[in-house]
Amino acid sequence: MAKVRTVHRCSECGAGFPKWAGRCTVCGEWNSLVEEVEVVAPAARAKGISAAGVAAAGTPAVPIANVDPSAWKAWSTGLSELDRVLGGGLVPGSVTLLGGEPGIGKSTLLLQLLGAVAAQGRRALLITGEESSQQVRLRADRLGALQANLWLAAETSMPVVLAHLAAVRPEVVVIDSIQTMTDPELQSAPGSVTQVRECAHALVRVAKEHGIAVLLVGHVTKDGSLAGPRVLEHVVDTVLSFEGDRHHALRLLRAVKHRFGSTGELGLFEMAEAGLVPVADPSALFLGDRTLGLPGSLVVPAMEGARPLLVEVQALVASTDAVMPRRNVQGLDASRLALLLAVIDRRLSVKLGGYDVFASVVGGVRVTEPAADLPTALALLSSSSDTALPSDLIAIGEVGLGGEVRQVGYCAQRLSEARRLGFTTALVPQSIKDPGISGLTLIRVSSLMDAARHFDLMRTQPRPRKRAPREDNEDSSSVEWS
Ligand SMILES: Nc1ncnc2c1ncn2[C@@H]1O[C@H](COP(=O)(O)OP(=O)(O)OP(=O)(O)O)[C@@H](O)[C@H]1O
Ligand SMILES: [Mg+2]
Ligand SMILES: [Zn+2]
Structure with missing residues (x-):
């Protein structure tokens, strides 16, 4: 006969517990246990297994090559x-x-x-x-x-x-x-x-x-x-x-x-x-509302599956009085941004400690592949130096911890999509093969320093902020530029 019992079931992972608890011990979710009444079926399975039982119960096992895949x-x-x-x-x-x-x-x-x-x-x-x-x-x-x-x-x-x-x-x-x-x-x-x-x-x-x-x-x-x-x-x-x-x-x-x-x-x-x-044309859609000549903006030909997609990466570097400056990302990987900021700090000696940093991908897409490193770093430097990058420029490349720019996959597809949408210059890793796209000039860089120097982004260091020393020590630890 069927029995009824009460369980506390996690609404996230489905694990059941006899008693309520504030946290599910299986998946770690808080406040996810909900009381439920369940019917316990009589133990029908505890009869032991025999070949006849299997044959009666369902399809017998067959050699794998005998399975017909065409129907699927x-x-x-x-x-x-x-x-x-x-x-x-x-x-x-x-x-x-x-x-x-x-x-x-x-x-x-x-x-x-x-x-x-x-x-x-x-x-x-x-x-x-x-x-x-x-x-x-x-x-x-x-x-x-x-x-x-x-x-x-x-x-x-x-x-x-x-x-x-x-x-x-x-x-x-x-x-x-x-x-x-x-x-x-x-x-x-x-x-x-x-x-x-x-x-x-x-x-x-x-x-x-x-x-x-x-x-x-x-x-x-x-x-x-x-x-x-x-x-x-x-x-x-x-x-x-x-x-x-x-x-x-x-x-x-x-x-x-x-x-x-x-x-x-x-x-x-x-x-x-x-x-x-x-x-029909996602790249054109994503670039539709782009304002040209803005510091902190650069287009990256990202790969979404097998399809190249041109999206704009934007960065805004703004001075702040906050003790903990903001690091805000949208559509990019937050830990990747932290890495790029560390590389910019150590390898390029551009100090962004006293600045809020916002970085985002326009249009609601997420670009988490390493190919977006170089464009993101350049967008940051473009904003911090208040220098706009050429509007017909795109960039791809992974940035390593030493500031070196590394190869990424699908270069030919990315570059031809960029050319199709009217871009004429591409900043690319040193070692890529030239796909020979007419009308597209490649600028090869071996490091982020190279790239930043090429566009004069290290010339204007972030402006020093002159602040009168305060009596209250509320944010006395914030970074000062000299
Ligand atoms: N006449 C209309 N013209 C254009 N868009 C419409 C029209 N009617 C509904 N929509 C759009 O469709 C959306 C609702 O879509 P739909 O009902 O398929 O969503 P859903 O995900 O199934 O929502 P729910 O979770 O409520 O079931 C609305 O938010 C609206 O944007
Ligand atoms: Mg619905
Ligand atoms: Zn759980």
Whole structure:
């Protein structure tokens, strides 16, 4: 007979504890334990294993070469940016989790996906647990997703959802969202870790058994009442994250985990009236609002997966009276900035101790590859010396602890993308092969010192600040320039 017990489950990692505690001892998260009621199934498995038991219970093991891989090939969804992130398209039997903040456009993206899939003649099913059928129908009207092959059910009960799957037999199903799905057999509340995990497990089983591509919407909230998608990450094949600033139309789609391909690709969309529109020329978009001739600005051809993307790195170095000057980064790696500041201090003797330093990548993208070192360092020096760099210049190169500039990958792709967007000069590591792009002049540098001297960025040292000595010793330890 089934027994009911109370556990305290971590909403981050899913670990269960008999007693409540302020901190989960498994993942270290604070205030993440939530009390849940669970049904303990009678011990059905403790019967021992026999070959006959295995044969009766499921598929027997086979030599690996006998497994037919052809049924599990990715097929294009028809949404180019989504295909790019998925490395070709959807794989039958795969389970994908799409996470993102409220209102970012998750339902929009997946409804467009289902519309495109249905237009290919594949049967698609949308299970909505958050909106009424009427609401979804209106959105489908707006997105041009009214397709004969697209089926819809407003449902939250897991057994009914599985029945819908059996009845409709779709190739693709979207569950919006996994947090709203509940199994009445489990006694815990909707959205609890147990519910979310068990419903996800049930869907994974169906996906693998029938070769259905399943997409789950997962909410990202700090609120403990909803289980964070981190519990789900282990269960699914692919985790996609949909990001963007709600105040801007730009949306970024990236794979956080992907069992069928790389996680390096970035998908770019713009939110418009007719839904999410793929961004055709991202470099042009990112450089669109650039002000030329500004100190502290430099363009870097970064790689997002296999695609070069030109983005502007900006730096602002401003004197401050604070004891602890600010080191603020956006879209760059904070420890990389610290390293570059240390190199600038020691190797170039440009002292930025009494200055707030802000560095950011314009447009909401993250550039964490070492190729951005040289441009970031030069943007810092450009700001601190108040000297603008040429506006048709781009730079790439990793900066080492000695200030030396090192090779980076994909130079030819980066440089030809730069040339395509009208840049004529490239500051590059000494040792790179000349890709021979006409109209692009290479300036080879072996060190950050070389580069800074070339553009006269060490000429103007930061201006000394003259301050009267203060009586109160509140910030007497701040750095003074002499
Ligand atoms: N008529 C419209 N024209 C343009 N954009 C719209 C229109 N209606 C909605 N949007 C955009 O779609 C967004 C909502 O998208 P969507 O419902 O897909 O998000 P979501 O991630 O599913 O949100 P939730 O977490 O609430 O389910 C809105 O924030 C808005 O930017
Ligand atoms: Mg939604
Ligand atoms: Zn935990």
